[in-house]
Amino acid sequence: MKPQQVQKLAFGIITTSAALVVIPIVLVILFIIVKGIGALSWTFLTAVPQNGMTEGGIMPAILGTMILTLGTAIVCIPLGIGAAIYLAEYARDNRLSRWVRLAIINLAGIPSIVYGLFGLGAFVLFLNLGTSIIAGSLTLGIMTLPVVISTAEEAILAVPQEFRMVSQSLGATRWQTIRRQVLPHAMPGIITGIILGLSRAAGETAPILFTVAAFYLPNLPRSASDQTMALPYHLYVISTQVPGMPLSIQYGTALVLLLLVLSLTLVATLIRTRMRRRRDW
Amino acid sequence: MNLAQIAKRQYVERRPNAQTIRGWLRRNWLEWLIEVLIRAAGFSTILIVGLIFVFLLREGLPTFLDIPLRQLFSSRWYPIESLYGLWSLIVGSILVTAGAVIIAVPLGLTTAIYLGEIAPQWQREILKPLIEMLAGIPSIVLGFLGWMVLAPLIQTMGASTGLTAFSGSLILAYMALPTIISISEDALYAVPKTYRDGALAMGATQWQTIWRVVLPAARSGLMMSMMLGIGRAIGETMAVMMVTGNAANVPDFGPTMFFSPVRTMTATIAAEMGEVSQGSMHYNVLFGIGIVLFLITFGINSLAGRFVGRVVRRRGGQL
Numbered sequence: 001m002k003p004q005q006v007q008k009l010a011f012g013i014i015t016t017s018a019a020l021v022v023i024p025i026v027l028v029i030l031f032i033i034v035k036g037i038g039a040l041s042w043t044f045l046t047a048v049p050q051n052g053m054t055e056g057g058i059m060p061a062i063l064g065t066m067i068l069t070l071g072t073a074i075v076c077i078p079l080g081i082g083a084a085i086y087l088a089e090y091a092r093d094n095r096l097s098r099w100v101r102l103a104i105i106n107l108a109g110i111p112s113i114v115y116g117l118f119g120l121g122a123f124v125l126f127l128n129l130g131t132s133i134i135a136g137s138l139t140l141g142i143m144t145l146p147v148v149i150s151t152a153e154e155a156i157l158a159v160p161q162e163f164r165m166v167s168q169s170l171g172a173t174r175w176q177t178i179r180r181q182v183l184p185h186a187m188p189g190i191i192t193g194i195i196l197g198l199s200r201a202a203g204e205t206a207p208i209l210f211t212v213a214a215f216y217l218p219n220l221p222r223s224a225s226d227q228t229m230a231l232p233y234h235l236y237v238i239s240t241q242v243p244g245m246p247l248s249i250q251y252g253t254a255l256v257l258l259l260l261v262l263s264l265t266l267v268a269t270l271i272r273t274r275m276r277r278r279r280d281w
Numbered sequence: 282m283n284l285a286q287i288a289k290r291q292y293v294e295r296r297p298n299a300q301t302i303r304g305w306l307r308r309n310w311l312e313w314l315i316e317v318l319i320r321a322a323g324f325s326t327i328l329i330v331g332l333i334f335v336f337l338l339r340e341g342l343p344t345f346l347d348i349p350l351r352q353l354f355s356s357r358w359y360p361i362e363s364l365y366g367l368w369s370l371i372v373g374s375i376l377v378t379a380g381a382v383i384i385a386v387p388l389g390l391t392t393a394i395y396l397g398e399i400a401p402q403w404q405r406e407i408l409k410p411l412i413e414m415l416a417g418i419p420s421i422v423l424g425f426l427g428w429m430v431l432a433p434l435i436q437t438m439g440a441s442t443g444l445t446a447f448s449g450s451l452i453l454a455y456m457a458l459p460t461i462i463s464i465s466e467d468a469l470y471a472v473p474k475t476y477r478d479g480a481l482a483m484g485a486t487q488w489q490t491i492w493r494v495v496l497p498a499a500r501s502g503l504m505m506s507m508m509l510g511i512g513r514a515i516g517e518t519m520a521v522m523m524v525t526g527n528a529a530n531v532p533d534f535g536p537t538m539f540f541s542p543v544r545t546m547t548a549t550i551a552a553e554m555g556e557v558s559q560g561s562m563h564y565n566v567l568f569g570i571g572i573v574l575f576l577i578t579f580g581i582n583s584l585a586g587r588f589v590g591r592v593v594r595r596r597g598g599q600l
Contacts, residue, residue: 007488011399017388018395021458022408025415028426082322090319102583103326109509109582110333110575111516113547117554117571121336125559142329149326175315203419206518206547210554232421232519239425240523250429254422265417269410 029262032255039252048218053238054246058253060220064228065202065260067221068136068212072201075141077194080148084190087149088156089178108146112206115143119211132225136212143207144197151193155186188275192268199264203257205232215241231257337572344569347562358529358544360553360563367570369529373446373543374515376532377525380450380539381457381514386507388454389461393506396462397469398491416459424520427452432524440540444526447539452520457510464509468502469495505585512581515547516574522548546570 001009047057083100091097119139129135159182167177183190205213213233221228235253238245344353348365355366392412396405431451432443472495480490496503526542529549550567557564 003486003489007486010488010492014391014395014399017391018400018408021388021392021455021462022411024455025411028418028423029414031426031430032422079322079325082319083326086319086323090316091323096324100323100326103330105585106330106579106582107326109512109516109578111518111547111578113516113518113550114333114337114571114575114578117340117550117568118333118336120554121340121568122332126336126339145326145329173309173312175312199417203417203421205419205421206551209551232419235421235425236519236523239428250425254425257419258422261417261419262414265414269413 029258032251032258035247036251036253036255036258039248040255044249044252045256049216053216053242054244054249058231058234058249058256060217061229061231061234061253062256062260063220064214065231065257067133067228068140068208068230069198069202071133071137071224072140072144073194073198075137076144076148076197079141080145080194080197081152081190083145083149084152084156085178087153089174089182104146104149107142108150110143112143112204113209115139115207116209116211118142119207124211130225131210131212131214131227133212133221133228134224136208136228136230137224139207139211140201140204143204144201147197147200148190148193151196152186152190155189155193156182158189159185188271192272192275195264195268195271199261199268202264203232203261205236208233231260334575337568337575341565341568341570341572343562343565344572348566356531358549360557360566363562365562365566367546367566367573369531370544370546370549370570371573372531373525373529374545374547376446376538376543377449377453377521377545378511378514380446381453382507382511384450385454385457385461385510385514389458389506389510390465390503392458393462393465393469394491394496397466398487398495412459412462415455420456420517420520423452423456424523427520427524442526442542444524444542445540446525446532446543449521449525449543449545450539452524453514453517456517456520457513460513461506461510464506465499465503468499468506471502472498508581508585512578512585516578518547518551521545522551527552546574 044057045062046059048060049058050056083104087097087100091100116139119135123129123135123138124131127135129138163181163185164177167181168174172180208230212227213230214227215237217227217229231253235250235257238253239250344365352365353367355364356368356372357364357366358369396408400408427448432448434443435445435448436443476494476498477490480494481487485493522545525545525548527544527548528542529544530541532538532541532543550570553563554567557567
């Protein structure tokens with residue numbers, strides 16, 4: 001075969017396989033939307049499950065996921081931004097800072113079910129928090145840390161060095177420089193990272209299995225030490241644990257979860273694109 | 282006064298006295314406190330990894346102390362009869378992960394080549410967000426689709442059941458694809474343009490350039506993408522639990538083994554932890570499986586570590 005023919009063949013194969021990757025993604029999203037859109041109604045979003053969860057809505061699960069996402073944010077934002085400032089502004093390239101980086105990489109790679117085990121062992125049992133919103137938020141928050149840290153660090157490093165020099169030459173201290181010059185410029189990037197991390201946390205099931213998720217709980221949680229329902233776990237329950245569930249409720253729940261998570265991802269992407277366009281240095 | 286005296290006097294005057302030091306301290310204790318807090322936040326990541334391991338050990342260590350190794354490596358997992366053979370679970374995890382790698386690596390590498398070397402700009406701008414979107418779909422949603430659609434589909438194609446290792450592999454492959462694609466693409470992007478120009482100037486076709494110059498130059502990064510894809514696949518829980526059939530047995534070796542039901546380590550923890558009583562041997566063994574998973578992923582990620590740090594940051598924090 002001539003080299004040109006080989007190229008044609010190779011490019012044909014490569015294009016086909018790229019299509020094999022992309023087309024199923026579109027199909028999956030469209031399929032869930034088409035199958036689930038019929039179930040969406042005001043009642044479905046705002047009513048509690050009734051009659052063994054086969055009727056009514058999924059409001060406690062939606063609300064539970066929102067509460068958990070908020071709790072996750074409270075845990076991971078201060079710690080994550082702090083660690084990112086440390087890596088970007090304070091850490092010198094020594095053994096200690098390399099260990100911190102290695103720790104973050106490993107945190108990013110630990111399976112979510114292992115986070116669930118850790119949450120059970122450390123928060124639910126050792127700290128005696130019980131299966132509660134606070135235990136679940138801590139578990140999800142720690143799982144989300146590496147995402148927040150790495151994006152926030154990247155955003156801080158992207159602020160030009162001159163900004164820091166000018167600020168310090170005018171007599172500002174290190175922290176004044178960080179707070180008044182670096183962080184404001186890095187903020188859109190940091191927010192993008194936080195939202196991406198939260199969207200991942202909102203869709204996770206394994207870490208909340210043993211730390212917070214309730215099978216069926218029509219009453220809303222009253223305090224942070226209560227259990228709560230959550231959308232991902234609810235989807236698992238109604239698709240595998242409860243026989244005779246109407247299909248519309250299952251697909252409807254999947255659609256609500258998908259929309260919630262993908263809209264968070266979309267918001268993060270939009271902030272990132274706008275930020276890149278508006279950057280004036 | 283001569284010059285030396287003037288210099289000395291100025292030095293004395295500029296030396297801070299007790300009062301200025303107090304003022305300096307008042308202004309700076311906040312600065313100092315904040316720096317301590319920021320450093321503490323940084324070091325807390327090391328502490329957290331340590332704590333995760335410590336708590337896994339605390340609950341799971343009896344597995345390796347009280348159960349004879351021979352039993353742990355047997356393939357009989359019957360917790361009711363106190364038989365804790367992990368072999369069938371390990372084989373289950375390996376089988377599903379291997380299947381995922383066989384599917385995902387060729388698809389991922391070729392898609393990365395397509396995006397990085399062949400696709401026009403407008404396609405790139407559509408395809409990249411789409412692949413990011415795939416990374417954003419919760420695993421439970423993919424597992425749900427696998428359970429509702431994929432498994433019945435596989436069954437109609439002639440398998441005795443649709444809940445097989447292959448179903449798990451297929452879903453895992455698509456979950457690992459975003460990782461593999463973006464890290465491979467980064468590796469291709471890192472190959473200097475001069476390499477390509479050189480090859481093309483020698484009269485090589487675009488494909489010859491990719492195949493003989495770009496791919497070999499990006500080799501180490503491509504290897505990393507596969508390893509991280511494996512790391513991602515082996516730790517996945519919910520989707521796998523829903524579609525692999527959860528039968529703790531070791532299928533006969535051969536191509537048909539991909540089409541028999543298996544049970545993975547992750548699925549075992551997720552499925553059984555809710556039912557065990559705390560402190561029982563069964564409970565300890567489930568944490569023991571957690572230790573095994575932690576060590577596997579820790580090994581993979583530490584190995585890939587130097588490369589990954591860059592990649593994680595460039596990818597906006599997601600592996």
